[in-house]
Amino acid sequence: MRDRISLDSWRIINRIDRDFLPPADAGDSLELIELRALLDQLLIDLAAFAGMMTESMTRALGWRFLDFGRRIERALNMVVLLDEVLLQHADPTDAAVLDALLEVADSAMTYRSRYRATVRLAPVVDLLLTDEQNPRAVAFQLVVAADHVEQLPREHPRAYRDAEQRLAMALVHELRLLDVLAVAGDSASAEDRERLRTLLQRLAEQLPALSDAVVQRYLAHAVPAHQLAQIQPTARRPQPDGTAR
The missing domain is CATH 1.10.287 (Helix Hairpins)
Incomplete structure (x- = not known):
């Protein structure tokens, strides 16, 4: 190191x-x-x-793996934070709770400069979950992570998409297709909020899966393990002179 x-x-x-x-x-x-x-x-x-x-x-593979890991970790932390604060709190529309969430996510100034209004749930979810321009948002991390995955070397470039490529693309597109107002707007029902929670829980499961897929393909040398006690010497063939070789 x-x-x-x-x-x-x-x-x-x-x-x-x-x-x-x-x-x-x-x-x-x-x-x-x-x-x-x-x-x-x-x-x-x-x-x-x-x-x-x-x-x-240097922007070589080492840097790419390092930054990929950072993006996965930051996205996962934000997903857990959103789930804990917004969906397990008695009143996720509480302005004090939303203000605290923005401060922890280092996005309070961004929110005030963009919305210039009272803190509300839907814009907070948009800013911290689906905004690809906010470097603290989950979507931002996933877009960068997906780009890292695309840039990794492959045995068969462009022939087909590997598991980690498909998973990264699926996560990005799932956030792009999310209707924030439907699941976090003022008229959103408890069932709508549950859809948001289901999405966050799915992200919490799939982000480690994406990391594991990259590790398995590029960083883990998975070969069958053998204990020395189980390794037997090969039988030596008898030679014409009576010796073994």
């Missing part, structure tokens, strides 16, 4: 490691304000590391 990460990036990693060393006195515990400061610094360090990798890493 050291020959693939720059010295500046290693400084960030070392600082994170140093900040999270256990205290000299095992009995010491962090106060809440200290823990918050530590987590704030961690966010800054992780953002710095991600920025260094984005700006410095």
